[in-house]
Amino acid sequence: MKFIHTSDWHIGRSLYGRKRYEEYEAFLNWLADYITCEKVEALLVAGDIFDNTAPSNRAQEIYYQFLCRIAASPCRDVVITAGNHDSPSFLSAPRELLRFLNIHVVGSLGAIAGDEVLVLSNEEAEPEMIVCAVPYLRDRDIRRAEAGESMEDKxxxxxxxxxxxxxxxxxxxxxxxxxxxxPLPIVAMGHLFTAGGQTLDGDGVRNLYVGSLAHIGAKMFPAAIDYLALGHLHQPQKVGGAEHRRYSGSPLVMGFGEAGRSKSVYLVELGNGQPVVTAIPVPCFQVLKVVQGDWTAISGHLEKLKSWDKSIWLEIIYDGDEVIGDLRRRLEAIIAGSKLEVLRAKNKRAVDKIMHCAESEETLGDLNVNEVFQRCLDAHQVPPAQVDELFTTYNEALKSLYEGEQRAE
Structure with missing residues (x-):
């Protein structure tokens, strides 16, 4: 059996207001071509298909066009599980129809364990692999709340x-x-945060659970698993150093914090021995660059990038000593007529921040939800002894907000 392990597509995600549909379409076309050329027999997608619970019509169109292509390819089975960004009911709605195309969707916790177990067969209809398609497990699905319990108990x-x-x-x-x-191989899927998992600033990974202990240790996974295909972390990595337990990472760069990083999917070949895992590089469909320095360094770098004559999205970080009040105007003047596009410009000059110059350009879009809350605590001079408890309560409220639409469904 030869299958692809991928996750965290986040179809519909934008970057500082810039839509990325062309990138997602290009990636999925590339993936469909690779599956066809290499005669890959199964595709496993471990969560976060979409970037939000109510994907746009264009995002849905890209997704279903890809599934149609895969259904007509040598790939016999597709297994899709929901991630924390997905709506379980939305993802599962066409499940019965997709099953006729051998596309198996598991959006939420099954009523019984067998609802998440699939047997995939070969061309002769003989069982060839068992997949434990475990979706993102929400707190309320697996933990019963009790009055008076501590955060450690939770x-x-x-x-x-x-x-x-x-x-x-x-x-x-x-x-x-x-x-x-x-002796069929058993492959398990999951969408969670394991202990020791690596993330990058700006890679878009959202905290799954309240607290720090809710990072799952590698020893928690049963030894019977021949390959563990995980999603949620956007950097490709092994779990506990094991070759057969991996995060595939996101196939596209999620933000400027990942600029220049290579992306991949995993090709896994199962035989009589240990799984053979090969990282298949995903082409870069949109170049992202971070340019930082004083004005001389920034302007010189931009002139060099212009000579590349290719579409490049830029984050500019000015940290020179000179006070520049018209940073954005200068940048636009340099890149005029080129294929460069500045999506974000940060003026880190301390005087600018203190004086709240208009060109500082810091907006709510530049901050994550925890940074906004931290600014609020700082503004109200909250005593340090109360900060941890307030952050815990705040994160619980965030989890309720993120998962509220599923309760309504």
Whole structure:
């Protein structure tokens, strides 16, 4: 069996107001071509298909056009699980229809463990691989709240609940394997944050759970898993150093914090021995660059980039000593007539910040939700002893907000 492991597409995501539909369409066309050329037999997508719970019509069109192409390719099965950015009900709505195309969608926790276990077959309709398609597990799905419990109790119950769910699903997969009487490989999927997972500033990874203990240890996953295909972290990486437990990472650069980083999907080949995992580089469909320095350095770098004659999105960070009150105007003058586009310009000159010059250009869009709350605490001179408790309460409110639409559904 030869399959692709990918995740975190975030179709519909924009960057500082700039739509990225062309990039997503280009990536999915490339992926469909690769699957066809290499005769890949299955595709596993571990969550965050869309960037939000109500994707635009264009985002949906790109998604379904891709699925139509895959259905007509050598790929026999597609397994899609929901991530924390996805709406479980929205993703699952066409599930019964997609099943006729061998596209299996698991949007939420199943009523029984068997709802998340799939048996994939080869061209002769013989069972070839078992997939434990575990979606993003929401706090309310796996932990029962009790009055008076501490934050430590909540975190402990959450981790225990996730571990117990994987044990139940894997037990069902092993039962099916025994019933079939064949040593079928078991592949497990998930969308979560493992302990020791690596992120980058500006890579768009959202905290999943309240607290720091809710990072899942590698030992939590049952040993029966032959390959673990995870999503949520946007940097490709191993889990606990194991070759067969991995995050594929996002296929596109999510923000300027990742500018210049290579992206990939994993090609996994299962045989009689250990899985053979190969990182397949994803082409760069839109160049992102960060240009930082004083005005001489910035202007010189921009002149060089203009000579490349290609579309480049830019983040400019001015940190020179000279006070520049018209940074944006100067930048636009340099890049006029070129394929360069400045999506964000930051003037870090301390005097500018103190004097609140208009050219400082810091807006709510430049800050994440935690930075906004921290500014609020600072403005009200909240005592340090109260900050941790307030942040905990604030994060609980955020989780309720993020997941509120699923409750309504």
């Amino acid at each position: 975190e402990r119950k959450l981790v225990e609940g996730i571990g117990e769910h994987y044990r139940q699903v894997l037990a069902e997969a092993e039962r099916i394997r025994t019933e079939l009487g064949k």
